[in-house]
Amino acid sequence: MVMNTKPRLFESIGVIGTGKMGTALIKGLLKEKLVKPDQIIAYDISNEYLMALVEETNINAALNNQQVVEQSNIVFICVKPQVFETTLQKLQTAFTRDHLVISIAAGVPLATIERLTGNARCIRIMPNMPFQIGEGAAGYSLGTRNDNRDSEIVEIVFGSLGKVFHFPEYLLDAVTGLSGTxxxxxxxxxxxxxxxxxxxxxxxxxxxxxxxxxxxxxxxxxxxxxxxxxxxxxxxxxxxxxxxxxxxxxxxxxxxxxxxxxxxxxxxxxxxxxxxxxxxxxxxx
Ligand SMILES: NC(=O)c1ccc[n+]([C@@H]2O[C@H](COP(=O)([O-])OP(=O)(O)OC[C@H]3O[C@@H](n4cnc5c(N)ncnc54)[C@H](OP(=O)(O)O)[C@@H]3O)[C@@H](O)[C@H]2O)c1
CATH class of the missing domain: 1.10.3730.10 (ProC C-terminal domain-like)
Structure with a gap:
């Protein structure tokens, strides 16, 4: 009998920002069957992008970012760095220790991500676009509050979507210069x-x-x-x-x-x- 050893995630997934990368991430997660569409809830300020994605993938659309945070265990932050702070500032009280926040925003330090997300456990990752077809290349750094399951989750997600390596945070700029760009x-x-x-x-x-x-x-x-x-x-x-x-x-x-x-x-x-x-x-x- 052939055993299916493909990893799966059972946590609920939230995505804030469904532009190019948020969409690529969701499509990658679904293509690799890491999660089912009803495990994902997403919000984008641009209703048009969000609705097109919901129609295509059957994921859940949230009414706002607050709802994404409240209904997820793992929250991916996929907005531009320029709006990172203003987007998360409004959500600070919604985050708890039970949330794992994974930010893909280029150049936004872990210290900032942790400051804006209450007691949430935070990871900063620099992926690249081909992760939407399972051929991405990424480097990540852990924050100060992570447990072992967090590294496991990031390795499962980005390992299923390509190759992923753990680095000290100062090397994420080099990852950006090489594989991110x-x-x-x-x-x-x-x-x-x-x-x-x-x-x-x-x-x-x-x-x-x-x-x-x-x-x-x-x-x-x-x-x-x-x-x-x-x-x-x-x-x-x-x-x-x-x-x-x-x-x-x-x-x-x-x-x-x-x-x-x-x-x-x-x-x-x-x-x-x-x-x-x-x-x-x-x-x-
Ligand atoms: N592009 C790459 O190859 C790449 C690679 C590695 C990492 N990244 C990082 O990935 C992140 C996303 O980049 P992207 O290229 O996907 O950008 P993008 O296409 O502009 O997507 C960002 C989306 O977030 C929406 N948004 C803005 N404010 C929001 C808010 N408050 N709440 C919810 N949604 C909001 C934007 O809507 P509007 O357009 O209406 O503002 C847009 O649809 C960036 O931080 C970037 O540094 C990108």
Whole structure:
């Protein structure tokens, strides 16, 4: 007999903010069958987004954030960092020690999350967009009031939605710079690769699929074989061949250092935004 060992969550789930990430999270949880739709209650200030999501997924819509908190054990905070404080300030008295609050807001420190949520146990996590298809990459930090079940929950949720690692909080800016923001770099890479294919004569649609599949296949091979990327690169690069010519040009134009600098720039921006009062003109992730 085949045993179903897939983890499940029995806690009730609340989601505050059902924009891009809140929606992706809910869809990911349902796709991975971690929870049933009636275990989730969500609220968004934009009724249109919320209702479209409710219609699509059969989750429960709350009338306000207060109701989300009152009817959930685990509350995901998925609003923009700029409105984080004003959103949670109104809810402080609704949170109790029985709540686990998981914030995905970039740059909002655990100290702020704990200050705004009464005695709730808090976790700060930096996920990324592909978690909606179970291929996310995330780093998280625990607050000062967590118990062992809290780490278990965050590992179950984000482990089911991709890969997740525990870090000291100061490293979450680096996680933001690498994997939080990273899918955008990869989309640019895929688009540019396809443009190269089109320049070389391929039709656009096929060029895009070949490009995306190449990125996915290479990443999957690396993760499955668990070897250094240089080993796989060497296996493709034959003496005097096409790969060697392409890599010579990429090295000459600084391809590696552009990526290293990009991650560093995003990390620094995340550090800066986390240390300063945010306004609507500041954009995170
Ligand atoms: N996008 C990414 O790839 C990514 C990656 C990692 C982490 N994050 C973090 O994820 C969080 C959400 O980002 P996002 O891209 O999903 O933003 P988003 O699409 O703007 O979603 C946020 C949603 O929250 C709603 N909202 C605003 N105030 C609210 C309130 N008081 N109560 C309930 N809902 C409220 C917004 O409505 P209005 O639009 O009407 O204001 C919007 O629908 C951010 O903190 C970001 O730092 C994002």
């Amino acid at each position: 990273g899918p955008a770099y990869v989309f640019v890479f895929i688009e540019a690769l396809a443009d190269g294919g089109v320049l070389a004569g391929l039709p656009r649609r096929e060029a895009l699929i070949l490009s995306a599949q190449t990125v996915m296949g290479a990443a999957k091979l690396l993760l499955e074989q668990n070897v250094h990327p240089g080993v796989l690169k060497d296996a493709i690069m034959s003496p005097g061949g096409t790969t060697a010519s392409a890599l010579q040009l990429m090295e000459a134009r600084g391809f590696r250092s552009i990526l290293i600098d990009a991650v560093e720039a995003a990390t620094k921006k995340s550090q800066y935004l986390g240390q300063n009062t945010l306004s609507y003109s500041d954009h995170l992730v």
